[in-house]
Every structure is written in C-alpha cells, then in structure tokens.
Amino acid sequence: xxxxxxxxxxxxxxxxxxxxxxxxxxxxxxxxxxxxxxxxxxxxxxxxxxxxxxxxxxxxxxxxxxxxxxxxxxxxxxxxxxxxxxxxxxxxxxxxxxxxxxxxxxxxxxxxxxxxxxxxxxxxxxxxxxxxxxxxxxxxxxxxxxxxxxxxxxxxxxxxxxxxxxxxxxxxxxxxxxxxxxxxxxxxxxxxxxxxxxxxxxxxxxxxxxxxxxxxxxxxxxxxxxx
Ligand code: CDP
Numbered sequence: 285x286x287x288x289x290x291x292x293x294x295x296x297x298x299x300x301x302x303x304x305x306x307x308x309x310x311x312x313x314x315x316x317x318x319x320x321x322x323x324x325x326x327x328x329x330x331x332x333x334x335x336x337x338x339x340x341x342x343x344x345x346x347x348x349x350x351x352x353x354x355x356x357x358x359x360x361x362x363x364x365x366x367x368x369x370x371x372x373x374x375x376x377x378x379x380x381x382x383x384x385x386x387x388x389x390x391x392x393x394x395x396x397x398x399x400x401x402x403x404x405x406x407x408x409x410x411x412x413x414x415x416x417x418x419x420x421x422x423x424x425x426x427x428x429x430x431x432x433x434x435x436x437x438x439x440x441x442x443x444x445x446x447x448x449x450x451x452x453x454x455x456x457x458x459x460x461x462x463x464x465x466x467x468x469x470x471x472x473x474x475x476x477x478x479x480x481x482x483x484x485x486x487x488x489x490x491x492x493x494x495x496x497x498x499x500x501x502x503x504x505x506x507x508x509x510x511x
Pocket of ligand 1: 319320387388416468
C-alpha cells in the first residue's frame with residue numbers, strides 16, 4: 285500500500301483539526317496540526333513581549349522556540365512549547381486574536397514550513413492548516429479545502445470553548461473567525477487559497493461523521509489507485 289500525504293486547508297473553525305485527527309487514526313497515519321505550531325509561536329511572542337516590527341527580535345525568538353507534539357492517554361496530540369504543555373493556553377481568545385498577525389510574518393512561516401516538511405518526508409501524514417496544499421506539500425496526493433458559513437463556525441467554536449470552561453460571547457467569536465479569515469486570505473505570505481486540485485467540502489449542514497467518512501472514502505480511493 286502506498287502512503288500518501290493528505291492536506292486539509294480551509295477557513296477557521298471548520299473542524300479541520302478534529303476531522304484530520306479522525307482520518308489519521310483510521311488510516312494509521314501521523315496527524316499534524318500546523319495551526320497549533322503558529323499558535324504556540326504566538327504564545328511565545330506574547331509571553332516574551334516580542335515586537336512584531338522587529339526582525340531581529342523575531343529571529344532571536346524563533347531560535348529559542350521548540351515545538352513538540354506528545355500523545356495523551358487517549359493517543360491525542362498535546363502541544364508542548366519548550367517542554368511545557370501549552371495545549372489549553374494556545375486555544376484561548378487572547379492567542380486566537382493575535383495568531384493571524386504572527387503567522388503573516390515571513391520568517392515565522394519559513395521556520396514552521398521547514399519543520400512541517402521534515403515531518404511529512406516519509407508520507408503517511410494528515411496535516412491541516414491554511415497553506416498545506418499550496419505551499420508546504422504542493423504535491424500532496426489528496427487536498428481538501430474545508431469551509432462553512434461563519435455563523436455555523438462561530439457556534440461550533442463557542443461550544444468547544446464552553447466545554448473547556450471558557451465562556452465567550454458569541455459576537456466576539458464571530459468577529460475573531462471573520463477577522464482571521466480576512467487576514468489569512470489577504471496576507472502576502474502564503475495566503476489561504478483553494479488550489480485548483482483541492483476538493484471543496486462545505487460542511488455547514490453536514491454532520492461530523494459524514495465529513496470524516498467522505499474524506500476517508502476519498503483517501504482510500506486515492507491509496508488504492510496508487511497501489
Ligand atoms: O482551529 P482554527 O481553524 O481556528 O485555527 P488554526 O488551524 O489553529 O490556525 C490558527 C491560525 O494560524 C490561523 O488563523 C492562521 O492565521 C494561522 N495558520 C497559518 O497561517 N498557516 C497554517 N498552516 C495554519 C495556521
């Protein structure tokens with residue numbers, strides 16, 4: 285059986301990460317949440333008062349950032365920043381409100397993409413993000429572009445945060461989702477785009493199971509065709 289690379293890109297809060305995790309588990313593939321890497325970098329910048337206008341501060345910070353993923357007791361990936369579990373902290377609204385500015389910086393992207401490509405060099409990986417099919421793995425065998433209406437996405441994100449004890453007003457979440465889409469799609473460096481060979485899935489009215497199954501079917505067909 286040939287292992288493939290599955291790139292899942294799309295708008296914020298479309299369920300890319302949860303879907304990618306399930307697809308990876310089903311196929312026995314590695315899962316990599318590239319957004320968690322940008323979030324962890326943003327957290328480091330916040331905690332160390334890095335000025336986003338200072339190229340030297342940014343480069344120095346990037347040299348001190350070590351991001352790792354370890355598995356919890358259920359086999360789910362936990363993000364570690366310089367040895368510390370930051371999985372919760374990187375998902376707060378404070379980090380969410382800054383991440384798109386940090387991820388628009390070229391030096392940040394160069395550092396992250398280098399690590400992401402290394403992790404995918406043996407294939408057998410599902411990676412989700414904004415530029416996976418366009419920049420990180422332009423030759424990925426399966427590319428998915430996920431979207432949904434902003435309202436549905438904000439509702440899902442609000443529920444997710446509430447489950448973690450973070451009660452955030454709906455309008456604040458909606459604004460964050462819309463603002464990030466705007467910043468991510470219009471930035472100069474690796475903007476979020478749907479590449480021609482990506483399959484678009486609008487999951488506004490789809491159940492989670494349906495969307496996972498659709499991607500698994502696409503992946504299995506691709507693997508069979510290549511084997
Ligand atoms: O989970 P959600 O869709 O809200 O976002 P995420 O995947 O955790 O990504 C957080 C932010 O990181 C995005 O809004 C982008 O600004 C940035 N990002 C990026 O620029 N490139 C990637 N490959 C992944 C994330």
